[in-house]
Amino acid sequence: MVTRMHPEDAPPSRLTRRDILKAGAIGTAGLVAGAAPEAVARRAGKAGVRPPNILLIVTDQQGLDTLSALGCDHVATPHLDRLAGQGVAFAESYTTNPLCSPARSSLFTGRPTLETGVVVNGRPIPETMPSMGAWFRQEGYETLYAGKWHLPASYTPSIPGFDVIATGINGQGGVCDAGVSRACQAYLRGRRDATRKPFLMVASFLQPHDVCQFVSMHAGRKEMVFYDAVADDLPPLPNNFEFDPREPAAMRRRKRPQWSEKQWRYYLWNYYRMVEMVDAEIGRVLDALDDSGEADNTVVVFTADHGEGRGRHQLVTKNYLYDEAARVPLIVRAPGLARPGRVNRERLVSGVDILPTLCEYAGIDTPPKVRGLSLKPALEGRDGPAHHFVAAEVTRTGRMIRTKRYKYIAYANDPVEQLFDMQADRGEMKNLAAGTAHAAALKEHRKLLADWQHGLDIHPEAS
Amino acid sequence: MAKTKAQQPERTRPITVESLGAFGVLSGLSPPAERFDPAGEWTQTYRLWMVQRYRSGGKLVVRRAPSGRDGVRLRVESTIAEYGGHLRRLEAVLDCAADTLCSPRGWRLKATHLDVRDKPTAGSGLSERGTLADGAWTVRFGDRSRTRKVPSPVTSNWSLFEAVQRLPGKDTQPLGFAMLDEMDLLKLDQQLSFCGTKQVQVGGRKRTLRGYAQIGCGVLPWQYWVDEQGRLLLAFSGVRAYVWDPQAEQFVQKQRKAAQSRALGRR
Numbered sequence: 174m175v176t177r178m179h180p181e182d183a184p185p186s187r188l189t190r191r192d193i194l195k196a197g198a199i200g201t202a203g204l205v206a207g208a209a210p211e212a213v214a215r216r217a218g219k220a221g222v223r224p225p226n227i228l229l230i231v232t233d234q235q236g237l238d239t240l241s242a243l244g245c246d247h248v249a250t251p252h253l254d255r256l257a258g259q260g261v262a263f264a265e266s267y268t269t270n271p272l273c274s275p276a277r278s279s280l281f282t283g284r285p286t287l288e289t290g291v292v293v294n295g296r297p298i299p300e301t302m303p304s305m306g307a308w309f310r311q312e313g314y315e316t317l318y319a320g321k322w323h324l325p326a327s328y329t330p331s332i333p334g335f336d337v338i339a340t341g342i343n344g345q346g347g348v349c350d351a352g353v354s355r356a357c358q359a360y361l362r363g364r365r366d367a368t369r370k371p372f373l374m375v376a377s378f379l380q381p382h383d384v385c386q387f388v389s390m391h392a393g394r395k396e397m398v399f400y401d402a403v404a405d406d407l408p409p410l411p412n413n414f415e416f417d418p419r420e421p422a423a424m425r426r427r428k429r430p431q432w433s434e435k436q437w438r439y440y441l442w443n444y445y446r447m448v449e450m451v452d453a454e455i456g457r458v459l460d461a462l463d464d465s466g467e468a469d470n471t472v473v474v475f476t477a478d479h480g481e482g483r484g485r486h487q488l489v490t491k492n493y494l495y496d497e498a499a500r501v502p503l504i505v506r507a508p509g510l511a512r513p514g515r516v517n518r519e520r521l522v523s524g525v526d527i528l529p530t531l532c533e534y535a536g537i538d539t540p541p542k543v544r545g546l547s548l549k550p551a552l553e554g555r556d557g558p559a560h561h562f563v564a565a566e567v568t569r570t571g572r573m574i575r576t577k578r579y580k581y582i583a584y585a586n587d588p589v590e591q592l593f594d595m596q597a598d599r600g601e602m603k604n605l606a607a608g609t610a611h612a613a614a615l616k617e618h619r620k621l622l623a624d625w626q627h628g629l630d631i632h633p634e635a636s
Numbered sequence: 637m638a639k640t641k642a643q644q645p646e647r648t649r650p651i652t653v654e655s656l657g658a659f660g661v662l663s664g665l666s667p668p669a670e671r672f673d674p675a676g677e678w679t680q681t682y683r684l685w686m687v688q689r690y691r692s693g694g695k696l697v698v699r700r701a702p703s704g705r706d707g708v709r710l711r712v713e714s715t716i717a718e719y720g721g722h723l724r725r726l727e728a729v730l731d732c733a734a735d736t737l738c739s740p741r742g743w744r745l746k747a748t749h750l751d752v753r754d755k756p757t758a759g760s761g762l763s764e765r766g767t768l769a770d771g772a773w774t775v776r777f778g779d780r781s782r783t784r785k786v787p788s789p790v791t792s793n794w795s796l797f798e799a800v801q802r803l804p805g806k807d808t809q810p811l812g813f814a815m816l817d818e819m820d821l822l823k824l825d826q827q828l829s830f831c832g833t834k835q836v837q838v839g840g841r842k843r844t845l846r847g848y849a850q851i852g853c854g855v856l857p858w859q860y861w862v863d864e865q866g867r868l869l870l871a872f873s874g875v876r877a878y879v880w881d882p883q884a885e886q887f888v889q890k891q892r893k894a895a896q897s898r899a900l901g902r903r
Contacts, residue, residue, distance in 0.1 A: 249824075249853050249854075317758060317759070319759060326719075327719070328718065328719035328720060329719065329720055330719075330720035330721065330722060330751060330752060330899075331720075336757075336758055337720075337757070338749065338757040338758045338759030338760075339718070339722065339724070339749055339757065339759050340718045340719045340720045340722040341718055341719060342686065342693065342716075342717075342718055342719060343719065344686075344875070345686050345875050345876065346875075347856065347873070347874040347875050347876055348684070348686060348693075348694075348716060348875065348876050349716070349718060351724075351817075351818060352716065352718060352722075352724040352749065355724070355726075355747050355749065355759070355762060355818075356749050356757065356758075356759025356760070357759060358759075358762060359747060359749070359759045359760055359761055359762035360758050360759045362762065362777055362778070363761060365778075383856075383874060383875055386648075386687060386874075386875050389648045390648050390649060390650045390687070391650065392648075397650070398650055398652060398857075400849060400851055400857055402810075402827060402829065402849075402851055403851055443856060446853075446854065446855060446856050447856070447874075449823075449853055449854040449855075450854055450855070450856070452854070453817065453821040453822075453823065453854050454821070456821065457820060457821060460782070464777070464780060464782065
């Protein structure tokens, strides 16, 4: 996903030619075979401190503004709120592709989905592309994975570079997420030896993805089961419930539920309960991390693969580029944060930034050709490279460029473009692309998109 | 005879008593007609069904025994089959008050997570003990412990499987409480209320079920349906349903063997 940096923003390369050859020629399997536990001790000796543990928490289908700490009044998320209070939340955080497998391919490789080739669900990360588990294991990390993978299988006992400690059940977050948090809890509480290797643990939850079941169960005006006791608690319709019918064709083809206002609001109420369910599971993992005694030396990152429609533009689920699907939570809690509890509302961040951020915290090189930027300098209050824009893709043909002021959306072979002023029109209700007042911005964003794509090593199966 | 696709009911209906009936989940059940004492000693076994394609993949066993003058002991076993031949198992013993909500006072819990070869994963082997007293919720594991304040009254998700069997139907006043989900996820502001009666065919007989609905933070609404004797036959929420079925254990074992054959055969 994303971005293209200004030349002056390019991070200093710490890769050797040998690194690049190693990654490119022998691929992920070779990296695993070359695992070197002594690398950890070497780095520890160099820096004088033990490399940090890493806990990456991923939820599925959770939009950015679904935390009470980030202003959502319809949900209680005490555990994520606690994490936000101790960490830094990014308010302009975008997925690389608002669909499960594609977004995850970027999280674990730091590459846009045009490069991973995972532009639809159910494809694997290319074997020759370095990915998180093998990369960290090579550096002496104990690498553990619990929950949803979806590259290609949703759940599998075999994930490259990771020991799988729990799988799950497709489509059943309400049933299987507890298994994910229990497995993480058992591992963390059982870590009693501080001299052990540092760990990289991925806790990958399915909720609130069960909203997909809710939507399919209630498609076509099927009757909903209402509970009178919640009538006063139903969230209101969103401010951008309406939509512009002159959307790109890909959007016009989407089915919008023909629900009554009460049904829409009941769908929202259910969705927020699912968010609360996963918040509780996350709380179990965070408590276990505290119990382990290693929380102070652990970098915790929380994010989601993509968001959920929530009635904005009368849409449900995902796989499109409006903010409700493309903007995802990102919270980092780590040693040395400049201002814990802060919400960073300025910096544009992308799913490709996760891997380089974790690498920098671990003190290891970033895999070659990673397109993201480490957030560590910003988290520590230092100057560092930042994205001028972030990019996202969807459904093979859709592309998004988000600069600080504008969002530009275009689909191949579709004359309808969209340009939104994200400062004046956060709900993306007024398309500025059709008029002349913003012609210069439109032209600039078209060029940003063209240049960004031109600079990618596009996977043959991505186009 | 197996139904053709066109004859099968739509597989994406919300879970209700009616949809479980329409999908044939209730037709094979034959709860005994003799007297059942919800306040006595009993064992209830449930098969876990999941709404997507209405597949089943686990069991829940709740055993109740009176304990002392004012107590109840619940023994709980939960098994859930996960993809790739993984198996998640929880065993808990709860010492509860013999009150309306079967409120836990103390418990022991073990969680195991097995791979396809029945080998514990690195996320297995959890063991903890807990107590609830005077608004303090304490969990002990190894030589460590954690204590938090909790509002009163407090019960557990498993206790509710016991409590609803003793409630008086339409005369039940709404009950407010906090809930410990699996004894370590605190979920606040729960409410349990009577939600009516339904007549359904269960095992070829018409039965009148009475229902209770639970809503609250961190849960999708639960419905619990008990028969004329008070026996809990159905409990469902979101994408899952627990259906009374004494054969659930055999089913889980058979399913486990099949999953292992598939997974190990592929390797």
